[in-house]
Amino acid sequence: VFQKEVNAVITMETSAARNAGLPIISKGDIPYIYTSFYEGKSCNPNLFVNAWVPEQQVPPIVDNFIKSQGAKKFFLIGSDYAFGRGMLEFAKGYIEKSGASIVGEEYLPMEGSDWTAIISSLKSSGADAVITSTAGGAPNVTLTKQLRGAGVAIPYGNLAVDEGTARSMGADAAGIFISASYVTSIDSAANKSFLxxxxxxxxxxxxxPNDLSVPEYEGIYLYKAAVEKAGSTDTAAVLAALAEVSFVGPRGTVSMSRQHHAPLTMYLGQVKPDGSVTVVDTFEGVDPGEQCPNL
Incomplete structure (x- = not known):
């Protein structure tokens, strides 16, 4: 930021990296477009987010489990870090507000790989649905394999699996419910052209392409649109423009107009044995809710 005198940072990174970077962004006073889905409520005058937050991602899964599959008792499993805990904290509140109950909530360190004790607690809890929020990569893979190996067959929603990850997990991912702002099967001219x-x-x-890479791609074009509207790379002018511009990309029209966050069309999907995702339901223009009311 300082040595290269950059005009902006556009990044798909972890919550820990975002939180570590924000003071530097503020000191350097440049626009920061964050393109990774995250646990919400990260607010900074220089920060704009074009990916989903819990208010957009959790309700499609929970509502389906309660209304379509009769779930009443939920068990929550997460990795012990900001995203894992933040997502399940929102999920817990939404589940209870919807009239269902939480019968278990367990976490494993990010580097953990043995879910045996947690799965044992799940099986003895009486849960009729499980929702997980584990770190990408190994934790997602090991937990899913061990759930399948233990014969867990109740509805399974994963808040951290995107289509690309599902394909890499093979047949173990079959049946998982995901909620995403991007899936490759979106039937639009923009998405077909992109693919x-x-x-x-x-x-x-x-x-x-997945729900991490596509927002990163679109973030570059949102910055381009803001610079063109501002007529320069001046920070104040670009920040003002970022709240007003939009870009039509693979996910449709995206603008970071709602408290520096983006209303998004969300897709409830279920993973097939080949890793592809069948869209079960579509939710147009889902509002991110109250993220940064003081901005």
């Missing part, structure tokens, strides 16, 4: 261009550029090297 065709990706295929042409990367060919056999192409990895599945």
């Amino acid at each position: 065709a261009a990706m295929q042409k550029k990367f060919g056999a090297e192409l990895r599945t």
